[in-house]
Amino acid sequence: MSLAILEAKTQLRELVDEFANLADEKRISDQMPLFTPDTKVKVFMGDTLVFDISGTTQLEETFTGFTANVKRSSHMNGQHDVQVDGDTATGIAYCQVKLVSDEDGHEVIQDSSIRYDDTYVRENGIWRIATRISHFTINEKRTLRS
Numbered sequence: 467m468s469l470a471i472l473e474a475k476t477q478l479r480e481l482v483d484e485f486a487n488l489a490d491e492k493r494i495s496d497q498m499p500l501f502t503p504d505t506k507v508k509v510f511m512g513d514t515l516v517f518d519i520s521g522t523t524q525l526e527e528t529f530t531g532f533t534a535n536v537k538r539s540s541h542m543n544g545q546h547d548v549q550v551d552g553d554t555a556t557g558i559a560y561c562q563v564k565l566v567s568d569e570d571g572h573e574v575i576q577d578s579s580i581r582y583d584d585t586y587v588r589e590n591g592i593w594r595i596a597t598r599i600s601h602f603t604i605n606e607k608r609t610l611r612s
Contacts, residue, residue, distance in 0.1 A: 474550045477593050478586055482559045485595070486541035489563075494529045498522040502587060502596045509600045535567045553588040572609050579604040 481500060488497045501507075501522050509517035517532075519525050533539075544560040559582040566575050583599040 471550050474555065474588070474593070475548050478548050478550075478555060478557060479546050481586070481593050481595065482546055482557075482582070482584075483543055486543050486561060489533075489541055490539050492533055492536070492539075494526055494533065497529065498526050500595055501525060501598075502589075502594045505595060506597045507600070508598075509602070511602045511605065533565075536565050537568065537573070538566045540564045548586075555586040555588075555593075557584045557586065558582065559584060566610065575608055575610050577606045577608075578602045 485497055485500050503522055505522060507519040507525055508515060517528055519528050542562045546557060546559045548555055548557040561580045563580060564575055564577050566573055581601040581603055584595055585597045586593050587596045
């Protein structure tokens with residue numbers, strides 16, 4: 467494997483990690499430059515398509531609405547398998563996310579396992595997410611105990 471491929475894989479891993487870190491900080495607008503302006507994002511809960519998003523304007527609106535009731539979150543990225551071909555790449559990334567919100571006066575946690583199927587492009591030396599298909603494959607919701 468060439469040094470250029472290894473550098474690209476490292477940069478792509480950092481891109482995916484930055485997305486997760488900014489999500490935990492609820493810095494939605496800071497996530498938008500991580501995507502191409504014409505990005506396509508689909509979100510599936512199980513087999514059900516819940517979001518079909520085009521462009522960063524719609525993406526920011528959707529993410530902001532989705533996280534409005536989230537008090538705190540924690541993303542833990544796992545394996546990231548990437549195939550680089552010049553200035554494009556495809557990748558599969560896995561993430562475990564916990565989202566805490568209030569429901570009926572109680573803190574509730576949603577614990578999800580996510581698989582991201584991504585395509586990436588490098589423009590002017592910067593990698594961005596061009597498409598992301600998010601598969602929330604396992605979802606558990608429970609009330610937190612004090």
